[in-house]
Amino acid sequence: MKLFSLENNVAVVIGAGGHICSALARGFAESGAKVAVCDLRLEKAVAVAESINSVYPNSADAFEVDASSKDSLLTLLNGVQASLGPIDIALNGAGTNSPKPFLEISTEDWNSIFQTQLIATMLGCQVFGEHMLNKGSGSIINISSASADPGLSKAFAYSAAKAGIRNLTQNLGREWGKSGVRVNAIRPGFFPTEWNRKNFITPERESAILGHTPMGRFGEPDELIGAAVFLASSASNFVTGSELIVDGGFSAMTI
Known part of the structure; x- marks a missing residue:
């Protein structure tokens, strides 16, 4: 289990007040x-x-x-160092979504989703990546999505932003491959929040999702902890630029 221990590590979890990232923050604490x-x-x-x-x-x-403000992230970086010490793990998990039909999406709507998803992830990688590059080690974990490829219906801007996060993760994995800083993404399947259930998941849509998921159910946030701890720990020392899929088999399904 030493491979998966996070003792003596400091982890920053952005978006940790939310459905998924609160569980991941707890999982990091459980691992030390x-x-x-x-x-x-x-x-x-x-x-x-x-x-x-x-x-x-x-x-x-x-x-x-x-998370969409570099100044705010820099303030966070300084505050965490003062409180907890140098940062070893950064998880970029902030983001919002919108169910608007495509022809009703305004530029402001589109930009808002990109600001909280792709731009926030880019800024988090810049701020915490530079810190980790200066100390010669670190693990950055981004949150991709089953909608990154192919796009998810009713989530146009969200899907495009998640595709960007996937590409950014791969690009930084290449860029920092020899630096000691690893950059990976978790690709969750369907882990619905109450908001998702209200705005996205009609009975018909639920039937379609579960019919396309070999395990036949939605995921629970705790089921992402193992993937996050793996990518944060020395167990994944030779893993970078990757996207770790946790989706109950959704991406393996055709007909």
Whole structure:
């Protein structure tokens, strides 16, 4: 299990107030890391950090961040270093979605999704990547999606942004391959939030998704922890530029 230990590591999880990344923040703490729980909604980050500390005392601290602002990310970088120490792991998990029909999407709608998804991930890679390059080691984990390729219906801007995140991950894996800094992505299948269920998943759509998923069910956020810990730990020392699929077989399915 030493391969998967994150002891003496500091992990920054952006978007950790949310459905999936809150579970990943807890998973990092379970594996021994000190975790910076970061979210635009500070109250959400505080609640997650308190929940983690109730089980793993003094292992989490909450931070407010606007992931679409480089200045905010730089402030976060300095704050985490002062509180927890140099950063070994950065998970870029911020993002929003929209179910608007294509012909109704405005430029503002499109840009908003790209700002919280692709641009926020790019800025996170810049800020934490530079920090890791300077210290000669680190693991960056981005969040791709089953919609990255091929695109997901009713999620036009989201799908395009996730395809960009996938490409950026591959490109940085190449760029930093000899630097000691690894860049990978997790590609989740369907892990619906309450918002997803309300705005995206009609009974017909649920039937189509589950009919295309060999395991015949949705994923639970805890089922992404193993992938995240693997990519964060020394178990994946020779893994970079990759996309780790966790989707119940969705991407392996045709007819």
